[in-house]
Structure formats: structure tokens, C-alpha cells
Amino acid sequence: MSIIEDYLNERGTLTYSNVGTSMMPLLRQGRDLFTVRKMGQERCRAGDVVLYKRPPDKYILHRIVEVREDGYVILGDNCVNREYGIRDSDILGVMTGYIRDGKEHSVTEQAYLDYTARILRGEKSRVARIRLKQRIRRTLKRIVGRA
Amino acid sequence: MKLSKDFILHIADGETVLVPTGKAKFSGVVRGNKTLGAVLELLRDETSEKKLVAAMKARFDAPEEIISRDVKKALGELRKNGAIEE
Numbered sequence: 001m002s003i004i005e006d007y008l009n010e011r012g013t014l015t016y017s018n019v020g021t022s023m024m025p026l027l028r029q030g031r032d033l034f035t036v037r038k039m040g041q042e043r044c045r046a047g048d049v050v051l052y053k054r055p056p057d058k059y060i061l062h063r064i065v066e067v068r069e070d071g072y073v074i075l076g077d078n079c080v081n082r083e084y085g086i087r088d089s090d091i092l093g094v095m096t097g098y099i100r101d102g103k104e105h106s107v108t109e110q111a112y113l114d115y116t117a118r119i120l121r122g123e124k125s126r127v128a129r130i131r132l133k134q135r136i137r138r139t140l141k142r143i144v145g146r147a
Numbered sequence: 148m149k150l151s152k153d154f155i156l157h158i159a160d161g162e163t164v165l166v167p168t169g170k171a172k173f174s175g176v177v178r179g180n181k182t183l184g185a186v187l188e189l190l191r192d193e194t195s196e197k198k199l200v201a202a203m204k205a206r207f208d209a210p211e212e213i214i215s216r217d218v219k220k221a222l223g224e225l226r227k228n229g230a231i232e233e
Contacts, residue, residue, distance in 0.1 A: 003175050016176065017155055019169030030168040033155055099157055 004051075004059055008038045008093055014051075015099070018061055022076030023049070026115070027061075032100050034061060036093030043088065044072060047116045049095035049107070052086055061095070063116075065123060077119055080127045080134075150190040150225075151232050158184045165230060173228040179221075182207070186221045190231065196222060 008014050015035045018027045026049075027034060036051045044050055049063045052074070065082065066073035072086045097106045105112060119126070150156065153171035157164045163184035165177035179187075182203075189202050196218060203214045225231050 007176060014176070015157065015164050015166060017166045017168045030153075030170065031155070033157055033164075033166055102157070104159060 002057065002059075005053075005092060008036070012038045013096070014093065022079050023061060023063075024078040026077055027098060028100075032098055034098045035096050036061075037096045038093050039088070039091045043067065044091065044094060047120055050074070050091045051093040051095070052090045053092060054090075059092075063119065065120060075123070078130065080130050148190070148195065148222075149193045149232050150187060151230050154230050156187050156191070158188065163187060165225075167228075167230075171229060173230070175228070177224070177228060177230065182217055183221050186218060187225075190225075 004014065004016070013035055015033050017033050018029060020029060026032075034049075039050075044064050044067065046064055046067050049061060050072075051059060051061050054060055060074075060076075062074045062076040062079070062083070064072045065075045070087075071084070072091075074083045074086050075081075095107060097104055099105070107113075107116075151171070153168050155166045155168060157166070161181060161184075163177075163179040163181075165179075165187060167173045167175075177183075185203060185206060186199060189199055194202075199218050199222075200211065200215050203218060204211055207214065222231065
């Protein structure tokens with residue numbers, strides 16, 4: 001078991017930082033923190049941001065976009081590829097809040113609930129926008145590389 | 148010396164949490180009480196061990212030897228985790 005799992009088991013909550021841009025604009029690498037509560041027996045809901053383990057030892061904090069009987073479909077707020085088949089047993093904790101610029105925010109705040117609703121509702125257009133940006137970036141890189 | 152940019156400090160309800168960002172080699176969480184919180188807050192700006200002891204002495208009502216020992220201990224822990232830039 002890792003330090004993260006030990007810590008969650010021992011204390012029930014964990015405040016930590018994220019790596020990467022997959023949860024932008026909600027969580028900015030090197031600047032924001034998130035707090036997760038240890039997963040209990042209850043099932044998660046669409047919109048929940050969860051910390052789960054991708055074997056063998058990768059920890060991911062992404063959002064549940066669909067709840068299925070046999071698992072969850074998960075997608076980072078700034079990602080394009082859905083992940084399927086994440087089971088309850090893979091989930092270590094559920095995000096209860098985040099700390100931005102030193103200020104604590106709860107996932108029960110209206111502004112966060114509105115943001116979550118927008119994220120869930122606008123998945124298709126958001127993914128299309130990110131893909132377009134990635135394509136433009138790749139093309140520009142190719143052009144700059146040729147010059 | 149100063150608190151490394153690769154760590155994020157959060158102080159709430161009297162509890163101090165120091166969390167590494169992706170750039171830090173350390174991957175745990177440093178938790179502490181008011182004393183560690185005060186040391187870390189002072190480390191947000193460039194300082195020295197001597198200045199830290201003096202600032203802590205002004206803040207806490209305790210003998211200098213004890214403050215000096217606590218500051219040394221806290222700095223030792225933070226250095227071990229790579230949380231201090233010299």
C-alpha cells in the first residue's frame with residue numbers, strides 16, 4: 001500500500017496536490033490543492049471527482065461522467081478520452097473540496113455545483129474544442145519544426 | 148533559506164499541511180501544529196535560523212533554548228524532505 005492509501009486509511013481525509021493539466025481549469029498544477037474523503041460503502045454519483053488507483057501504482061483524480069451498474073465512466077475536465085470500467089473497489093476517495101489561492105472551497109458551494117453541471121452538460125463540445133486545440137498545436141509544432 | 152517552490156503550504160483551523168507539488172521528490176504530507184505552522188509561514192520569505200528563533204521567541208512565550216531546539220528540529224525535518232531552498 002502506498003503513502004497515499006495509508007494516509008487515507010489512517011486519517012479518513014487527505015489534502016494533496018495534483019500533477020498535470022487534466023483537471024484544468026479547476027485544479028492548477030503547483031498552485032492548487034484538493035481534499036478527498038476516504039471512500040465508504042456508498043456509490044459515487046455523476047459529477048463526483050474521485051481519486052482512484054490505476055494499477056500498478058498510478059493515482060488519478062478525475063470526474064465521474066457516467067454511473068453504470070458494473071462501474072464508472074471517468075473523464076478529466078481537460079481530457080478527451082473517457083476511461084471505462086472503473087469499479088467501486090478502484091476508488092480510494094471522493095473530493096470534498098479544493099484550495100485555490102489559499103482559500104478553501106467546498107464541493108457543496110453553488111459556484112462549484114454550477115461548474116460541475118456545465119462540465120457534465122458540455123462534454124461533447126468541450127472535448128471537440130480540446131481536440132481542435134491539440135490539432136492546431138501539433139500543426140504549429142510541425143510548421144515551426146520545418147522552418 | 149526559504150520554503151521550496153515545489154511545496155504548497157496550507158494552514159487552516161490551527162493545523163498546518165505542507166504538500167509537495169509534482170516537481171518535489173518527496174511524496175508524503177507534512178502535518179504539524181502551530182509551531183511548525185509559524186516556522187513555515189516565516190519560511191515563505193528569505194530568512195535564517197537565527198532570525199527564525201528570534202521571530203518565534205517574539206511570538207511564543209517559551210525559553211530560548213526550547214524554541215531554538217524546536218526550530219532546529221523542524222528545519223531538520225523540512226531539509227530531509229527537500230522542502231527548503233538554501
